[in-house]
Amino acid sequence: MSSTEGFRADWANKDFYNQLGVKKDASAEEIKKAYRRLARANHPDSNPGDAAKHDKFKSVAEAYDVLGDPEKRAKYDEMRKLYAGGGFRGGFPGGYTNTGTAGGGGVGFDLNDLLREQASRGGGFGDLFGDLFRGGRQQPRRSQKGSDVETTATIGFNDAIEGVTISLRLTADSPCADCKGTGGKPGTKPKVCPQCEGAGFVTGSAGGAFAINETCPGCGGRQLVYDEPCPTCHGNGRGLSARTIQARIPAGVKDGQKIRLRGKGAAGENGGPAGDLFVTVKVSPHRLFGRKGDNLTIDVPVAFDELALGADIKVPTLGGAPVTLKVPAGTPNGRTFRVRGKGATKADGTKGDLLATLEVQVPAVLDAKARAAVEAYQAATAGKPLRSKLFEEA
Structure with missing residues (x-):
């Protein structure tokens, strides 16, 4: 029967009167006073770290x-009476027959009478017991x-x-350090x-026959208030905390890449886990090396004769010993050589390559001997104009 959804039989076994320390015929005012007294004495804000009083506060609030x-x-009194008489011992709700009579050997009663009575007031079985066993008041806040924090x-x-380990100084919202999140002036008593x-x-109207529960604006949901608010947080119980953490930046990280550090964000609420820290990495440029994906790049200056005649050219690597490039004779300007395993670290732990591009450098000044050699070369190649094809194609 769907109308029994939310039923909690354990409530029928609890003596809420005893938990509040009042008699069953206690007045509403007596119940309220008992609750206030016990709530004040056992509230977690007033008894940090006392698990027994925390549990007592929960049971008092439930009652x-x-x-x-x-x-x-x-309705609770009616349910307790029925339970004590055996009305639910037949296996609620399956212990009821189609006629509404309790089965399973319990003391019988006509369930339909209760349904008809509730229906005459515009409700059903769920209205009769649902709000009792689901709880209409606000439950303790979950963890x-x-x-998450970004930096x-x-x-x-x-x-x-x-890869490198760096120090990060973070500022985040947290419970006020002076009042420990209570919102009250240190040394004062809550009420x-x-x-x-x-x-x-507090309960407000949502229109029509519906009502909604909203966080109390007076206490912010903390259930207690102070005559004197905390001068540091002005009574809201929150503040800013600064802390320094060590963050490991993995090898091979790229400029603009975002690194996630689990559990390094803001502290959780009510014992919940901390959030995560997201670090956006900015990489400063290098004077010699560049980067293309997982490969490093470098421009290597060479002389004309090294490309024309061939040469062995030494090239530096980042943080390692230099390597030698064997440049064949007749190598064109701008050719790129690949040196395996001398690049950036990849996600799988292997390394990219070093891409060395050869760039001919023209000397700004020639001495007499060098000029004579260049002029001799010019005379030797005068019959082979390099730009003849430009005019043929044009």
Whole structure:
């Protein structure tokens, strides 16, 4: 039967009157006073680290959720009476026959009578017990993961290739350091919020027959208030905290790449895990080397004769011993040589290559001997104009 959704039989076994320390015929005012007294004495903000009082506060809040509401209290009393008489021992809800009579050997009663009575008030079985066992008041806030934090870090070219550990100073929202998140002036005593009466929420209309629960504006959902607010956070319980962490930037990181560091973000709420830290890496340029994907690049100056006659040319590598390029005779200007394994570290741990591009350098000044040699070469090649094809194609 779908109308029993949310049923919690364990509530029928709990004595909420005993938990609040009041008699079953206690007045609403007596119940409220008992709750306030116990909530104040056992509230987690007033007893940090005391697990026993934290559990007591939860049980007191649970009891007041029911007994503090006249309609819920009446339904709870009715349910307790039925349970004590065996009305639910036949296997609720499957222990009821199609006629609504309790089965399984329990004390029988006509369930349809209850349904007809509730229907005459415009409700059904779910209205009769649903709000009681689902709880109409705000439940304790669940643990929540902290917010993610983003920052930017600038590292050197060599550090990007080899990997580096850097220090990051972060500023994030956190509980106020002076009041420990309570919002009250240190040394002052809290009291139950008069606006929500310690529930942590207020009920507002959503239009028509619907109502919604909203965080109490008086206490911000903390259930307690202080006559004197914390002078540091002005009563909101939040502040900014600065901390320095060590972050490992992996080898091979690229300029503009975003690194995710799990658990290094803002602290979680109510025991929840911390968020993540996202670091956008900016890489400073190098005087000699460039980068193309996982490969490093370098422009190597050469003389005309080295390309024309061939030569062995030494080329530096980043952070390693130089390598020798064997340049064949007649190599054209601008040719790129590939040196395997001398590039940046890849994601799989292997390395890219070094791409060395040869660039002929024309001397700005020639001495007499060099000029004579160049003029002799010019005379020897005078019959082979290099630009003749330009005019043929034009």
